[in-house]
Amino acid sequence: MSSPHCVIQPGDEGLEILARQAWGEAIASGDYRLVVNPTPQSGWATLREYTVLGSGGRPELLVPKASPRITRRVLTAYGGLRRLRPRIARQVAGWTAQVGLPIGRQTIAVQEATARESQSLEPLAVIEGELGMRLVAALGVRRGANGKATLHLFDHVGRPAGLAKLSWNALTREFIDTESTVLEHLDGTAGAFSVPRLMNSGTIGANPYLVAAPLPSSVRQSSRSSGLTPGEVTGLFPIVRRARAVETGQVRSLLTRLAHYRVGVPDSLRALWHECTAALSSSTTELSVAQRWHGDLVPWNVGRDATGRPWLWDWESSEEDVVAGLDVLHWHVNTAHAGRRLSDILRPSLLEVTTSLQALGHGERAREVVAALYAMTIAERAAGLADAHGGWSRVRVDQSEVGVLLSTARQML
């Protein structure tokens, strides 16, 4: 970061990103700075320190400097949600911390100017004040185009205390606002799923944040090959009406956003977008419309607790009044065909989820429209990310893939 108050060297790309996401506004105020491997300096007081953990020289995780017992608990919490290797790595780090040995070589200190008079903009300090409790937090480094700082909160004895999400730009502000609203509305349940309740929300400076209640410690990724039953997926939200796609809130919002994109809709894709949106708008096929969809129903947003009850989190992409079946397709392509290009597996996936879409009340023609709308939704997300970042370099679904998705959607419509 090019700021005299952020002593993170250029090239520390992960730390630069995290500093911008979590402490950008605080640092810009001049009252805070991040210092790597700090030494005492007058005029600055250390609020909290983190050990930087990573692999291959890339920082991945900031672990709070705390007592050995708390550090171990922070490192090993929610092991059931991690794959085997990172789980083992965390266990080893936890044991290392427990016996008082250092777990990493690099330390980051969050420092506050001793002369600070303005309101605190340090995220954890704000959250501690709102929740009325002392907290420590672990932060993961998120490099994706929609990355935001996520603070895993722990109390004074190392028990999970919540999950805080911080916004830092227009895109993430929208995500946080959406998730806050949705969590408040759902109030703990969605269909067969438990949903973390909203504990607190507000702004840090100009940027909204939220704190969701912690998941049960027993939550783990499902060991079943598909993770969720078809009934759990189709029963997530009730069908509330029947309507044409263009009459739904989700499609109207999609079309509105699309109309404002510049970088996200390059000239090479403009004609295809126009054809698809025109075809969707003129489609007369009546579809089942659900109250809402999760928007990112994928294995890493789902777990089961010790009673077998499924939990679902990360609601930032959720939308109301949506054609039923988008969650079905999204879950399927991210489980049965994980890692493959959507354009390659969209048609086979449509066949494979026929029964689930039939369960939602869709006939043959309607199922084609659902699949076309799903392709357009994923393409629009990519366009939105590209527009937000001023380019396509960080967007996983590239322009070529968007083109193929739109062509496929056009054929289906």
Added chain:
Amino acid sequence: MSTKQFKDRLPAWALTAANLTSRQFAQATVIDRPLPDFMVIGSKRGGTTSLFHYLIDHPGVLGLFPKVRGKKGTEFFFPAGRHTGSPHSVNWYRSHFHTETYRRMLARNLGYRPLSFEASPYYVWDPRTAERVRTIAPSMKAIVLVRDPVRRAWSHYQERVQNGVEPLSFEDALAAEDARLEGEVERMMEDSAYYSPAFDWFSYRRRGEYLEQIRRWHSVFPPEQLLVVRSEDLYRDTQATMDRIFDFLDLPSASMRERVIYNATWRTAAAAPHQASHELARHFEPFNADLEGYLGVTLGW
């Protein structure tokens, strides 16, 4: 401790091992195992499970082998796409029925040869089943239960909700039935292995249109090989109805010990939504009238 309680305590691997062992034994002795003498072919939610239990209460009727598994059907005549692995052989099917040697032993006390059977409410519903049965067992007798189609539809719907596969309300499910089933029969007739979950699970209204299903069975088997029984008679006058069934099967009458209703859904006591019931009743009027004319009976629905 009952057999079920014992089985529930066994670990899964032990049950699997026992199933494999018994099936291998049965297949090794298949030369002595005939095809079943009759089948209960439907209808779904019409009382097939209760009828199964009433039948095996008769000393001259044998359920599937081995009895301890407690299954009422083999699913042999389901389309191949319903099963994982290779399609089952006729010998596999025969391995589910008791040996003639065992039956001769029972016959010494009974004075007649006991019969074996299986029950599957899917059989009368799938348009391909009758021909499949005729191919291997042209003399097979069949029994079909027909229940007030409005109550049947509601019971079917409740069962699907209970199984976690029905996300729509009863009214919405009825409205969506044609869309859900669209194209499925055509696919089934084109591909003999194709199994349609939608056709099986969401056919609340169409499964109550019994005449088409009975006619289809009659197009393959002589009428005297099919007995149509009103489910309401089975529950209201179990002994008399079972006597009629035993007579159809050429079995002597036997006093019914059990009158329990099996496989009731947890919401059986709840009535169907009034408006949906009324509309269903209107829908079924001509179908019921045609069925009464065809069978020459009054169904009283």
